[in-house]
Amino acid sequence: MIKAIVTDIEGTTSSIEFVHKSLFPYARQHMRSFLREQAGDPLVQALIDDVEAVVGWDLSIDEAAGVLEQWIDEDRKATPLKTLQGMIWKTGYQAGELKGHVYVDTPVYLQRWHQQGLQLYVYSSGSVEAQQLIFGHSDAGDLRPLFSGYFDTQVGGKREATSYRTILSRIGLPGAQVLFLSDIGEELDAARSAGMQTCQLIRDTIARPALAHPQARDFSEVSI
Numbered sequence: 470m471i472k473a474i475v476t477d478i479e480g481t482t483s484s485i486e487f488v489h490k491s492l493f494p495y496a497r498q499h500m501r502s503f504l505r506e507q508a509g510d511p512l513v514q515a516l517i518d519d520v521e522a523v524v525g526w527d528l529s530i531d532e533a534a535g536v537l538e539q540w541i542d543e544d545r546k547a548t549p550l551k552t553l554q555g556m557i558w559k560t561g562y563q564a565g566e567l568k569g570h571v572y573v574d575t576p577v578y579l580q581r582w583h584q585q586g587l588q589l590y591v592y593s594s595g596s597v598e599a600q601q602l603i604f605g606h607s608d609a610g611d612l613r614p615l616f617s618g619y620f621d622t623q624v625g626g627k628r629e630a631t632s633y634r635t636i637l638s639r640i641g642l643p644g645a646q647v648l649f650l651s652d653i654g655e656e657l658d659a660a661r662s663a664g665m666q667t668c669q670l671i672r673d674t675i676a677r678p679a680l681a682h683p684q685a686r687d688f689s690e691v692s693i
């Protein structure tokens with residue numbers, strides 16, 4: 470019996486278009502000025518140190534901005550980039566320049582599953598702060614009260630089974646009682662390797678069907 474649902478964001482609760490055409494361009498547009506203004510913040514400096522560790526040499530602020538802009542263009546899921554994006558998006562949401570997209574069925578079924586007593590969690594490459602922002606400032610209002618917890622790449626990459634084992638140990642349930650929702654077959658494969666139940670969301674024609682997993686066109690078709 471399913472007792473918890475862990476959901477991906479991009480392509481699952483929210484559209485890929487919103488992430489790639491609104492969120493990523495917003496972060497790219499503001500990355501350089503954000504780094505220039507916030508370089509004195511020890512957290513920002515530590516994130517730049519993490520970028521330097523990946524590229525293998527010291528970077529000026531402008532060079533770091535150039536690397537991070539390139540990573541945005543390449544859709545890299547690097548943790549320092551994801552943390553910085555969340556910090557930049559926070560300003561955008563607070564200024565009303567960003568509104569978190571969720572599909573119309575997303576709040577309806579999150580609410581229904583929550584009322585049924587299921588525990589709801591998020592696992593996204595976006596930072597925990599970014600996850601709380603998109604659901605806190607969503608088209609359907611503040612959805613954060615529905616969630617019991619959030620996981621990002623601090624637990625590991627989404628295509629690695631060990632990440633899902635870590636999530637299971639944090640949730641405190643066996644994999645057989647946890648359903649993972651995602652649009653990406655490799656993520657579902659990794660979750661299943663860790664023992665989780667899976668369902669692939671095929672929201673649009675961009676999605677690549679992974680026939681090894683049950684499929685749903687929206688949350689109304691997800692079988693609990």
Ligand SMILES: CSCCC(=O)C(=O)COP(=O)(O)O
Binds near residue numbers: 477492546
């Ligand atoms: C938290 S909203 C931004 C999502 C994001 O940055 C991203 O890279 C999409 O990752 P996901 O794991 O949700 O597909």
Ligand SMILES: [Mg+2]
Binds near residue numbers: 477478480481651653
């Ligand atoms: Mg996704």
